[in-house]
Amino acid sequence: MWEALEQMGWVKTLGSTGWMYSTVAVTHYLTMFWFIGSIAVVDLRVMGIAARRRGIRELAEQLFPWAWIGFTLAVISGFLMFATDAGDWAPDKVFHVKLTLIAVSAVFAFIVQRGARRWAQDPAVPRAAKIIALISLLLWVATILSASEIPALEGLG
Amino acid sequence: MHDTLVAFAKWLEATPWGLMTRESIWAYPFVQLIHFTGLSIWLGTNFALDLRLLGVGSRRSTAAQLAQELFAWNWIGFAIVLTGGFMLFSGIATAFIANVAFQWKLGMFVPLALIWHVVVQRKAREWGQTSDTPGIARFAGLTEILLWICVITAAVQIPNH
Numbered sequence: 100m101w102e103a104l105e106q107m108g109w110v111k112t113l114g115s116t117g118w119m120y121s122t123v124a125v126t127h128y129l130t131m132f133w134f135i136g137s138i139a140v141v142d143l144r145v146m147g148i149a150a151r152r153r154g155i156r157e158l159a160e161q162l163f164p165w166a167w168i169g170f171t172l173a174v175i176s177g178f179l180m181f182a183t184d185a186g187d188w189a190p191d192k193v194f195h196v197k198l199t200l201i202a203v204s205a206v207f208a209f210i211v212q213r214g215a216r217r218w219a220q221d222p223a224v225p226r227a228a229k230i231i232a233l234i235s236l237l238l239w240v241a242t243i244l245s246a247s248e249i250p251a252l253e254g255l256g
Numbered sequence: 257m258h259d260t261l262v263a264f265a266k267w268l269e270a271t272p273w274g275l276m277t278r279e280s281i282w283a284y285p286f287v288q289l290i291h292f293t294g295l296s297i298w299l300g301t302n303f304a305l306d307l308r309l310l311g312v313g314s315r316r317s318t319a320a321q322l323a324q325e326l327f328a329w330n331w332i333g334f335a336i337v338l339t340g341g342f343m344l345f346s347g348i349a350t351a352f353i354a355n356v357a358f359q360w361k362l363g364m365f366v367p368l369a370l371i372w373h374v375v376v377q378r379k380a381r382e383w384g385q386t387s388d389t390p391g392i393a394r395f396a397g398l399t400e401i402l403l404w405i406c407v408i409t410a411a412v413q414i415p416n417h
Binding site: 117121124125128129131132133134135136137138139140143149150151152153157158160161162164165239240243244247 | 284285289295297301307313316321328329411412413
C-alpha cells in the first residue's frame with residue numbers, strides 16, 4: 100500500500116524534482132517553527148512567565164489562528180515528504196512515536212485554546228491551567244526531539 | 257581572513273562540545289532540539305509581530321503592544337537558537353564554512369534578516385500605535401517574513417551542497 104503511494108506519478112515527480120521537494124521541505128520547517136512557537140507563547144503566558152500585561156484571551160486570539168494555519172500547512176507538507184519515501188517511513192517505530200506525539204500535543208493545544216477564555220476571567224490563573232500549559236509545552240519539545248532523532252536512529256532523513 | 261576562519265573552524269571542531277556533537281549519536285538530536293526549540297520561539301514571536309504589522313489576523317492587540325510584550329521571549333528564543341546553532345556548527349565547522357548554502361545562510365541572509373528584525377521591532381512601537389498600520393509597516397513586516405523564508409531555504413539546501 101505505502102509502496103503504491105510512493106510509486107504514484109506525482110509523488111515520483113515530487114521526490115525527484117529538486118526545487119519541488121525543497122519547497123515542500125522549506126514549507127514544513129517554516130510552518131512547524133511558526134505553529135509551535137505560536138502555541139508555546141500562549142503556554143508560557145498561561146504559566147505566567149510571558150507577556151503578562153496582555154490578557155490570556157487576547158494573546159490566544161492573536162496566536163491560535165496562526166498556530167492552526169501553520170499546523171495544517173505542516174501536516175500537508177509533512178504528508179508530501181512522507182509520500183516520497185512512504186515504504187521506508189510507514190513501518191518506522193520512531194516515526195509512529197512522532198505521529199502519536201503530534202496527535203496528543205494537538206489535543207493539548209486545543210485544550211489550552213478552549214481554556215484561555217475561562218482562565219482569563221478568573222482573578223488568578225488556576226493551577227491546573229498552568230500544569231496543562233506546561234504539559235502542552237513539553238509535549239511539543241518531545242515532538243521535535245522524536246522528529247530529530249529519526250535520522251540518528253534509522254539513517255533516514 | 258579565510259585562513260583565520262579555517263583555523264577557527266578547526267579549533268571549534270576540537271573543542272569538547274564540537275567533539276561531542278560530532279561523535280555522539282545521541283548528542284546530535286539533542287543539540288538539534290535546542291536549535292529547533294529556539295527557532296520555534298524566535299519565528300513564532302517574529303511572525304506574530306510581522307503579521308500584525310501587515311494588518312492580518314486579530315487586531316485586539318496593537319503592533320506596539322505585541323512588540324513590547326513579546327520582546328523578552330523573542331530574544332530568549334534567539335539566545336536558544338544561537339546556543340544550539342553554535343554547537344551544531346562546532347561539530348563540523350570546516351565542512352560548514354566550505355558549504356555554499358551555509359555561506360549564503362550565515363554570510364548573507366541571517367545578518368540581513370537579523371538587522372531588519374531589530375529595525376522592525378524598534379519601529380513597531382511608533383508604527384503600531386493605532387489599529388491600522390502605515391504602508392511602510394506593512395512593507396517591513398512582509399519583508400521580514402520573506403527574509404526568514406530565505407534563511408530557511410538556504411538552511412534546507414545545506415545537505416545538498
